[in-house]
Amino acid sequence: xxxxxxxxxxxxxxxxxxxxxxxxxxxxxxxxxxxxxxxxxxxxxxxxxxxxxxxxxxxxxxxxxxxxxxxxxxxxxxxxxxxxxxxxxxxxxxxxxxxxxxxxxxxxxxxxxxxxxxxxxxxxxxxxxxxxxxxxxxxxxxxxxxxxxxxxxxxxxxxxxxxxxxxxxxxxxxxxxxxxxxxxxxxxxxxxxxxxxxxxxxxxxxxxxxxxxxxxxxxxxxxxxxxxxxxxxxxxxxxxxxxxxxxxxxxxxxxxxxxxxxxxxxxxxxxxxxxxxxxxxxxxxxxxxxxxxxxxxxxxxxxxxxxxxxxxxxxxxxxxxxxxxxxxxxxxxxxxxxxxxxxx
Numbered sequence: 001x002x003x004x005x006x007x008x009x010x011x012x013x014x015x016x017x018x019x020x021x022x023x024x025x026x027x028x029x030x031x032x033x034x035x036x037x038x039x040x041x042x043x044x045x046x047x048x049x050x051x052x053x054x055x056x057x058x059x060x061x062x063x064x065x066x067x068x069x070x071x072x073x074x075x076x077x078x079x080x081x082x083x084x085x086x087x088x089x090x091x092x093x094x095x096x097x098x099x100x101x102x103x104x105x106x107x108x109x110x111x112x113x114x115x116x117x118x119x120x121x122x123x124x125x126x127x128x129x130x131x132x133x134x135x136x137x138x139x140x141x142x143x144x145x146x147x148x149x150x151x152x153x154x155x156x157x158x159x160x161x162x163x164x165x166x167x168x169x170x171x172x173x174x175x176x177x178x179x180x181x182x183x184x185x186x187x188x189x190x191x192x193x194x195x196x197x198x199x200x201x202x203x204x205x206x207x208x209x210x211x212x213x214x215x216x217x218x219x220x221x222x223x224x225x226x227x228x229x230x231x232x233x234x235x236x237x238x239x240x241x242x243x244x245x246x247x248x249x250x251x252x253x254x255x256x257x258x259x260x261x262x263x264x265x266x267x268x269x270x271x272x273x274x275x276x277x278x279x280x281x282x283x284x285x286x287x288x289x290x291x292x293x294x295x296x297x298x299x300x301x302x303x304x305x306x307x308x309x310x311x312x313x314x315x316x317x318x319x320x321x322x323x324x325x326x327x328x329x330x331x332x333x334x335x336x337x338x339x340x341x342x343x344x
Contacts, residue, residue, distance in 0.1 A: 044263065046270040050157035050174070057157070057172060058140065058165035060085060066138050066166065066319060083320055086327030087170040092121040093331055094281060096273075097160055097174040098243065099151055100182070100224075111151035111159060112179065113224075113239045116171065116330070119281060121288045123333040128243055129326070130236035130297040136307075136314035137166040146314060156272070167298070168323045169330070173277065176270040182224075183217025185246070188264045189253075191216050192245035199229045200238075220245075232315075233297060240295045247293060296335070298326045 054060055087093070096117045103109025111133070118127040133148040139162050142153055150162040156174045163169055177185065186192055191214040201207045204215070204222045215223060224242045227235045253261065284290075299317035303325070307316045328334040 045266045045273075048156065048176075048270050048272060050155075050160065050272050052172070056161065058161035058163075059170045059172070061165050064138075064140075064165045083168060083323050084327060085168045085170075086331040087168075090331045094119045094121075094284075095169065095171045095173075095330065097156070097163060097171050099156065099159060099174060099176045100179055100239065101151065101176055102179045108152055108155055110148045111176075112148060113236075114148060114159075114163075115240060115243060116163075116169070117243070118330050119285060119290065120330075120333060121284055121290070123292075124288055124290050125292045125294055125333070126247060126285070126290060127294050127296065127330065128240045129295075129330065130240055131163065131167075132232060132236060132297065132299060132304075132315050134232065134306075134313060134315040135299060135304075136309075136316045137162060140165060156270075166319070167326050169326070173273050174271060175273070177268065179221060179225075181268040182242075183221050185265050185268055186215070186217035186220045186242075188261060189246065189249045190214075192220055192242065192249055194220070194223060194241060194245055196223065200226055203229065233301065236297055237295070240297075244293050244295065251291065296329055298322055298329075300325055 051057055058064070096119075098113075098115040098117050099111040100113030100115075101109045102112035114131040114133060116127075116129045116131065118125075118129065120127060131147060133146065135147040136144060137147045137150075139145050139147075139150045139153060140158065142150075142158075147162060147166070151159040154161075156176060160171050160174060164171055193212060194215050195212045196204065196207060196210060198210045200223065201209050201211075203226045204219050206216075206219060207213060213219070220242055224239045225235075226238060250258075250261075299315070299322040303321045304315055304317035307314055309316075325335075
């Protein structure tokens with residue numbers, strides 16, 4: 001090889017190395033900028049920290065004393081000791097409690113809506129489970145009461161402790177949305193697609209009959225608050241349908257729209273989750289190809305009944321059977337009763 005060709009080859013090789021280094025630097029810079037941007041964006045949520053200790057969150061509390069002094073169907077002679085904790089030895093399942101608080105912004109109030117959003121990487125599903133708000137439970141340090149009162153008594157930490165203790169769950173994270181801000185979130189997304197019945201249509205402003213509609217935020221709130229035409233079970237189902245519609249709308253949106261959308265939505269949400277947690281969970285949904293969304297409710301009607309105790313209506317239930325039902329569904333993806341799957 002001549003000296004001229006040799007020098008030319010060295011220059012090209014050096015130029016290629018330099019170009020590669022510049023490319024790597026640019027990629028690292030963009031990656032760092034993107035992460036920093038997303039990190040700052042996700043941290044725009046209203047952060048409210050809660051305890052991280054298992055005992056304070058009621059996780060794995062085998063000494064929990066569930067009050068059996070009142071008549072509860074199917075439990076008169078049942079012992080509460082030894083009931084299973086289905087999450088033990090199960091990996092790949094993440095639960096987030098979603099609370100809908102019907103109170104003015106800045107005030108705690110009762111959690112009028114209680115749902116558990118489960119990301120199940122094993123079954124490749126997102127599961128939305130309602131907890132019936134009148135369920136008669138033992139609120140730690142408060143005694144027997146409706147489950148939705150726990151949030152008013154002690155905020156998200158006591159609400160999580162109540163859910164974990166009574167139903168043998170391992171929920172560590174939560175997100176709270178005030179019903180006064182829910183319409184704003186839905187309007188930011190451009191509305192949500194929901195099928196309504198003739199009876200439901202009479203309770204939604206601007207809807208004249210049965211059909212599938214793109215509901216505005218105000219209409220979706222009307223829909224989720226309907227309670228007089230049927231039952232609290234149906235009302236909880238409508239609330240799950242709204243959450244499912246929101247998730248579907250996000251999954252169908254182009255990824256490029258996420259920063260702008262999240263920048264508007266996240267400031268309306270209160271959570272204890274850090275940006276890394278949210279990024280990791282969102283990433284697992286994408287990388288695991290999770291697209292199936294299911295609904296269920298607990299305690300289930302077959303093991304529960306309404307009772308008036310000291311003049312107050314409660315939804316009392318067979319705790320042992322409910323622990324089996326909810327544990328098998330959330331952690332093992334097993335159902336003893338048909339899972340509710342909406343048609344829309």
